[in-house]
Amino acid sequence: MVTTSPTSERRETRPAPEGRLLRLPVPDSDAALVLAVRAGREDAREEFVRRCAPDIERILYRVLGPDPEMEDVLHDVFIVAFGSLHTLRDPQALRSWLVGIAIRKARTLIARRKRWRFIRSVPPGELPDREAPTMSADVSDALRSTYRILTQLPVDDRIAFALRKVDGMELVAVAEATDVSLATAKRRIARAERRFVQLARNHEVLVPWLDPEERAR
């Protein structure tokens, strides 16, 4: 084996000097945090997770609803992120990059469930018995019915719809997160909304939330 030292070497890590251990402050900005994680700083990795996980968990909630596999998906998102952080060209775009990973992971989970639903004993979309302290019975039932309907939509339509309608994401952000054009994102949302309203008419708990013309159509 021959080892060489290219002149253009930039990423070679130098051995830490013996003696005092100096703890560098964790960077404030996302871009600097990315650089610190890339440099292998363990404290930066933790900060990375603490800073980004709540947003990513929120996105997964919107797409999946309360789901028993939520934390596993969240874990997978960060595994992928740490493994491919070097591919992030613009560290300023960290958040949207992470959201993109989360969407792909959620999509895989939904698609997998659709593939295997014929052997599932529990209906897909069945929600775990977790209730928020503030949750009223009508919203709790509506939430369950909503995600039950979402499981019946094509996966891409469902994701775009949940991001736009439940999360309130801007159209441009939905298009970026789902990696499609603005026009395609709009089309998916509109298609999902039509189908949602159509299916909601069969859910007693959702009918009161429909406009009169939507109920009658």
Place this chain on the structure above:
Amino acid sequence: MRDLDVLFRRIADEEDALRTADPATERLVRRLAPLSARPRPSVRVWALLAASLGVLGVVLGVVLVQRRATLAVTVGGGTPLVGTWLGAPDAKPLPLDFSDGSRFELAAKSRGRVVALERATARVELASGLMRVHVVPRGMIGWQIDAGKFGVRITGTRFDVRYQPDGEVLELSVEEGQVELSGCVFGRARKLAAGQRVRASCQTGELHIGYRDSAPSVAEAPRLPPAVAAAPSEPPAVAPLEPKATGGRDAAPGAAPPPLSWLALAKAGKYADAYAAAQRDGFEAECAKGTPEALAMLADVARHAGAPRRAEQALLALRKRFPGTPDAALAAFALGRLEFDEYRAYPAAANWFRAYLKERPGGPMTREALGRLLEALHRAGDNVGARAVAERYLRDYPSGPHAELASRVVPSR
């Protein structure tokens, strides 16, 4: 606001309350902490555990440890340091053997290094020369090769990759499986399947995708917009033609009626059938003789049938045979959409949208082409280009469908 929108807002609030009541972040931090950083149980606890688990537990532990073990690599019988550059000798290759059975072989005079080795990911950098890659398709390891500004994501596969740092040229030829290319001309990601090969340059913007057993040169590529020089990949070989039904006077009495033409099927909205018919009747022949309208329709049929490469072929034929016409410009726009929607190749898409705007200034698709160009540049990370287009878009179409994006790109407005 509609009642339904109010409901969605309340659902979002309830979800947030659920998250707040039981946040996952700290659990996640613990799950992601490296094994070495976790607190170790005391010796006494270990002794108790060892006594209670017995031989069976130990065996089970060994199995589990092996399953969770970090991937290892050996080079010429030794274990190289992660990050150390490796150079193959002048006359023979240097193999990197990974513990999962995968092998990366640096050809003579080539240089590379292992950048990261973890339980779930492995990353190798090719500095220059040729590397033969064989990744064993088992386990959950995410493989990645970096070569200059290019990235190659790998599933189970076998391929050769060559990188020339001088011209930032990447050449890759897939023997088995599939790879996903990113960086430079590839945009966010472009897939390459078994039998395909690619040559790309960051410096010149060259992108040429073809098949391993054919050698079309870039010069053979149909007319392309400036700065792309990207040739489409060659379409897969056409299935053997079935004997054509002759019909008419020669048809035997009682014989089945002649099959409908692809055009008739397409006009009836039966795209899958139309595509099958076009394949049966000779796709290339249709590209060579069809009218602009027929070629546009053929592209549409192929796209709806899930054959974007064929759609590209029809559109490129249209541009080559009817240059300078409004139809050729519309074909450029359609090619931009294909690159954008099917391949996420944003730089290539941007060039096609530019081509449309140049060939048909003030044409019927100007607003859409400008908006798509803005989106493509934005996605490709070309902030300067995107800002210029965004300013023009806001000036010409202040309430257009891409105005929101344009406003974000030009924040000072």
